[in-house]
Amino acid sequence: MIPAVLKRLDQPEIWLALQGFLVAFAWEMFQMPFYDMGQLSSWETTRSCAIASFGDAGIMVFSYTLGSLIGSDRHWINQQERASLAVYLLCGLVVTVAFEALALRSNWGWAYSQLMPTIAGIGLVPVAMWIIVPMAALGFAKRLSTTT
Numbered sequence: 001m002i003p004a005v006l007k008r009l010d011q012p013e014i015w016l017a018l019q020g021f022l023v024a025f026a027w028e029m030f031q032m033p034f035y036d037m038g039q040l041s042s043w044e045t046t047r048s049c050a051i052a053s054f055g056d057a058g059i060m061v062f063s064y065t066l067g068s069l070i071g072s073d074r075h076w077i078n079q080q081e082r083a084s085l086a087v088y089l090l091c092g093l094v095v096t097v098a099f100e101a102l103a104l105r106s107n108w109g110w111a112y113s114q115l116m117p118t119i120a121g122i123g124l125v126p127v128a129m130w131i132i133v134p135m136a137a138l139g140f141a142k143r144l145s146t147t148t
Contacts, residue, residue, distance in 0.1 A: 012064070015077075017057045019137040019144070020141075021057040024052070036113045057137075059091075092130045092134055
């Protein structure tokens with residue numbers, strides 16, 4: 001019974017969500033010097049990073065699914081199809097830039113610090129995040145996935 005349950009969980013989207021959350025959380029915590037979190041305590045900042053990491057993982061799974069639709073194979077993680085990978089990264093970049101633009105105009109309790117490099121008002125650290133973290137998460141998920 002247990003192996004059957006584990007086999008059902010052995011899906012690329014599940015591995016990507018788990019690895020995406022973990023890698024994104026580490027990135028979110030390490031990038032804190034680039035943000036001004038106002039009067040948030042360490043616990044509130046950590047909680048904020050965890051929530052952001054769930055969002056990052058969700059964006060990764062959404063982007064992966066779009067890549068699957070383009071490549072007509074939801075297991076493209078094992079073949080690293082270029083078109084699917086391009087959709088995965090591009091979708092994430094678009095969502096990231098849109099989210100950053102929205103968040104900076106909202107009162108969500110943070111802003112960029114003086115350390116944040118920007119282009120057109122968008123932070124380069126979150127843009128770099130979307131290239132580095134999703135690729136790392138994809139690599140870790142590929143190593144763990146046994147489905148083809």
